[in-house]
Amino acid sequence: MFSISSIHPIATAKHHSKQPLLQQQKQQCSAPYVNTTPSHLSLPLRIKHLHARCAASDSVFNHDIGVPFVSTRASGEVPEVNSRDIKLKIAIIGFGNFGQFLAKTITKQGHRVLAYSRSDYSRAAKEIGVEYFSDADDLCEEHPEVILLCTSILSTEKVLRSLPLHRLRRSTLFVDVLSVKEFPRSLFLQVLPKDFDILCTHPMFGPDSGKSGWGGLPFVFDKVRVGSDPTRAARTEAFLDIYRNAGCRMVEMTCADHDKHAAGSQFITHMMGRVLEKLALENTPINTKGYESLLNLVDNTARDSFELFYGLFLYNKNAMEQLDRMDWAFEMVKKQLSGYLHDLVRKQLMLETTNEQVGFDQTFMLPSPADNPRQTPPSAAVSENSKPDFVVVNGNNSR
Ligand code: NAP
Numbered sequence: 497m498f499s500i501s502s503i504h505p506i507a508t509a510k511h512h513s514k515q516p517l518l519q520q521q522k523q524q525c526s527a528p529y530v531n532t533t534p535s536h537l538s539l540p541l542r543i544k545h546l547h548a549r550c551a552a553s554d555s556v557f558n559h560d561i562g563v564p565f566v567s568t569r570a571s572g573e574v575p576e577v578n579s580r581d582i583k584l585k586i587a588i589i590g591f592g593n594f595g596q597f598l599a600k601t602i603t604k605q606g607h608r609v610l611a612y613s614r615s616d617y618s619r620a621a622k623e624i625g626v627e628y629f630s631d632a633d634d635l636c637e638e639h640p641e642v643i644l645l646c647t648s649i650l651s652t653e654k655v656l657r658s659l660p661l662h663r664l665r666r667s668t669l670f671v672d673v674l675s676v677k678e679f680p681r682s683l684f685l686q687v688l689p690k691d692f693d694i695l696c697t698h699p700m701f702g703p704d705s706g707k708s709g710w711g712g713l714p715f716v717f718d719k720v721r722v723g724s725d726p727t728r729a730a731r732t733e734a735f736l737d738i739y740r741n742a743g744c745r746m747v748e749m750t751c752a753d754h755d756k757h758a759a760g761s762q763f764i765t766h767m768m769g770r771v772l773e774k775l776a777l778e779n780t781p782i783n784t785k786g787y788e789s790l791l792n793l794v795d796n797t798a799r800d801s802f803e804l805f806y807g808l809f810l811y812n813k814n815a816m817e818q819l820d821r822m823d824w825a826f827e828m829v830k831k832q833l834s835g836y837l838h839d840l841v842r843k844q845l846m847l848e849t850t851n852e853q854v855g856f857d858q859t860f861m862l863p864s865p866a867d868n869p870r871q872t873p874p875s876a877a878v879s880e881n882s883k884p885d886f887v888v889v890n891g892n893n894s895r
Contacts, residue, residue, distance in 0.1 A: 672684070
């Protein structure tokens with residue numbers, strides 16, 4: 497069973513919160529190199545030829561594993577590593593909707609893809625050109641360079657803890673694709689041996705939005721822990737190249753920032769889609785473009801599992817605040833409408849009692865928007881108690 501308290505970002509923050517993130521990363525990445533690099537990075541011959549050149553110059557070369565680096569600018573500088581031609585052995589754990597979607601592009605780019613999932617996806621895997629394993633031990637004994645976790649947010653901890661990590665090479669790169677980011681970051685840092693590299697990612701698209709290609713679609717990543725050895729950097733870059741090559745818009749961002757932005761955009765989108773779904777909206781003969789986009793929103797969000805939506809809420813600490821803001825905004829608009837209505841009825845009643853002769857257009861005109869200063873929604877800075885709770889009636893704030 498997953499326990500949020502043991503892995504919740506807040507619960508685990510004590511290990512990391514004292515230092516700024518970049519400083520932590522710098523320290524993690526500058527640890528002295530121990531020979532933990534996989535010996536099986538598959539490199540084309542062309543790069544291997546550079547070995548002799550690099551070894552003869554001042555370039556960095558890892559003699560233990562035979563992985564060369566294309567050039568260095570000057571002694572002491574970080575070498576440039578050509579990751580373009582590295583073909584990786586990538587194991588996808590969780591071969592459902594999203595895992596299969598990613599596998600199609602990854603195999604097309606020439607990487608070797610292995611997969612393991614709770615359900616049997618051997619037939620689907622075969623069609624995509626993926627080697628399917630029904631046993632996690634067997635998969636790990638293949639020593640993939642990258643483990644790509646594509647499990648549901650809710651099952652990730654259970655799945656990760658059940659993996660036979662001891663069967664993997666010591667410096668395996670772990671990547672996740674969860675739609676929340678602080679949670680897998682904390683989980684990985686807590687569970688994975690310190691020799692493993694960690695890359696947290698979120699492809700901000702799915703089988704629907706990315707069906708005709710990934711060009712221009714945002715891909716968020718955070719190099720949480722990548723060992724200082726250049727081969728490990730090259731492996732991470734080779735993995736990121738999958739998205740670069742597909743034309744994604746690469747956005748490097750901390751997991752914390754991602755979750756703030758995603759709660760205010762992705763969670764609200766999913767929430768609105770789920771709410772509108774409850775209304776069972778139907779096609780009409782007079783659909784406007786706006787209405788069409790609402791129908792599309794319902795369609796897109798309903799195709800994602802409810803578990804995914806629930807994960808967006810439960811595992812992003814900013815989501816609850818957004819839910820409160822939506823509640824507040826809905827109430828505000830309702831109160832504004834009833835405020836206008838109240839005023840209109842009152843004026844009408846006054847007319848009837850005084851029998852005053854006033855021109856129609858003056859009497860029944862709704863107050864202009866200028867009479868109603870726009871109210872701002874509660875923000876993170878506004879506490880629960882200080883939230884505005886007033887109704888605007890013709891420009892007067894009344895409690
Ligand atoms: P999902 O419902 O979030 O996850 C389905 C996957 O989780 C399947 O591989 C499933 O394995 C596995 N799973 C669920 N419960 C499990 C359990 N108790 N034990 C073991 N495995 C379990 O749907 P999804 O769309 O495929 O998303 C997968 C991940 O990708 C999620 O973390 C999501 O946040 C992320 N993501 C999705 C999208 C998207 O557009 N769908 C976009 C970006 C990121 P079985 O199928 O074998 O049961």
